[in-house]
Amino acid sequence: MKTRGAVITEAPGTYKVVELELAGPRQNEIMVKMFASGLCHSDDHLAKGDHAYSHLPICGGHEGSGIVVEVGPHTDGWEVGDHVIFSFLAGCGRCRWCAKGLQNLCDRGATIMSGSRPDDPESFRLSMDGTPVAQMCGLGTFSEYSTVHVDSAVKVDKDLPLDKLCLLGCGVGTGWGAAVNSAEVYPGHTVIVMGIGGIGINAVQGAAHAGAAHIIAVDPVEFKRTTALELGATHAVATMEEATEIARSFTNGQGADSAIVTVGVTTGEHVAQAFSSIRKAGTVVVTGLGKGTDIGIPVSLLELTLYQKRIQGSLFGASAPSADIPWMVELYRSGKLELDKLITTTYTLDNIAQGYIDMHEGKNIRGVVLFD
Structure with a gap:
């Protein structure tokens, strides 16, 4: 079928909305009419060429929600009309990592940078004028319709707002899990969150949920600092120097229990500042x-060893999407997780470029594309 999607044909490049041909679902696949897609910084990294994708052109977007319009043959447990959230990391449920509860490290991740079907690197679901088009993370949520593997989809109740729930597929889980899982925040902890965008604001929420006594949000943009204070931060400052001083004032000069780095374009210097805090x-x-x-x-190797500090990477907040996305849905339903206030501005698909301009200008916590 025909669909419209935002595609980049070269990197660095810009997203352009074009007409695409979308293949129908095979076994264990579903076709979804998109309802909403978050504008995540990772898709901008793709457009800027910060990360090399193995196939261009590519349809961007990996944080989305929608309604199933077609189910592939012999695909049990799914039906037309199901409401779904996409997880940008698929979970097969069978590999070593899934079996250990580390679903975010599933072996399916080996194909995440190809944009093809996970079981066939030469097979693409999208095409443009006969040229295969990859899907960002196997999803391509910057398209009106998308065909995806069911391992990348989580079914949700139909009474819930899909425009808000789309954020659970990347930004919310990544930030929340960075605090709760990776930083292992405990009641009474002092936590610094460096960068208050779509990830950092949820690290603030996660730290608050875990019972941190002091949550220090760091961002040069005043609007983002104000939002952090509304969603759980106890302090909000413009620089890491200020944050470190505040953390030490609460800890007998020792420093924060954890510092979570969620800066949009992270450098080694950002990590070093967090290490010192x-x-x-x-x-x-x-x-x-x-x-x-x-x-x-x-960083000082002497300090790393003698102070027994830890630098921990965190992919999707070290979460298990098939378990943690439904959990976060229930937290939202019960009022313990804020999603509504995370969406600053909504855009049409044709206005997606403006969404990324606004992101770079610090105007959004999260921009969201709404489809007709």
């Missing part, structure tokens, strides 16, 4: 992405 046996959690070619973190 934590106490002995403290943890730096890194969720932000930098350029794939950037190497090195300027």
Whole structure:
């Protein structure tokens, strides 16, 4: 069938809305009419060329929700009309990592940068004028319709707002899990969150939910600092120097229990600043992405060893999407997780470029594309 989607044909490049041909679902696949898609910084990294995708052109978008319009043959448990949230990381449920509860590290991730079907690297669901088009994370949520593997979809109740729930497929789980899972925030902890965008604001929420006594949000944009204070931060400052001083004032000069780095374009210097802000046996959690070619973190190896500090990477907040997305749905339903206030501005598919301009200008916590 025909669909319209936002595609980049070269990197660096810009998203352009074009007509695409979409293949119908095979076994264990569903076709979904998209309802909403979050504008995540990772898709901008793709457009800027920070990360090399193995196939271009590619349809962007990996944080989405929608309604099933077609189910592939012999695909049990799914039917037309089901409401779904996409997980940008598929979980097969059978590999070593899924079996250990580390579904975010599923072996399916090996194909995430190809945009093809996970079981056939030469097979693409989208095409443009006969040329195969990849799907960002196998999803391509910047398209009016998308065909995806069921391992990338989580069914949700039909009474819930899909425009809000789309955020659970990446930004919310990544930030929330960075605090709750990766930083292992406990009641009474002092936590610094560096960067208050679509990930950082949810790290603030996660730290608050875990019972942190002091949550220090760091961002140069006043609007983002104000939002952080509304959603659980106890302090909000413009620089890491200020945050570190505040953390030390609560910890007998020791520093924060953890610092979570969610800066849009993360550098080694950001990680080093976070490293300097934590106490002995403290943890730096890194969720932000930098350029794939950037190497090195300027930290003291002596301090790393003698102070027993930890630098911890965190992919999708170290979560298990098939379990944690439904859990976060229930937290939202019960009022313990805020989603509505995370969406600053909504856009049409044709206005997606403006959404990323607004992101770079610090105007949004999260922009969301709404489809007709």
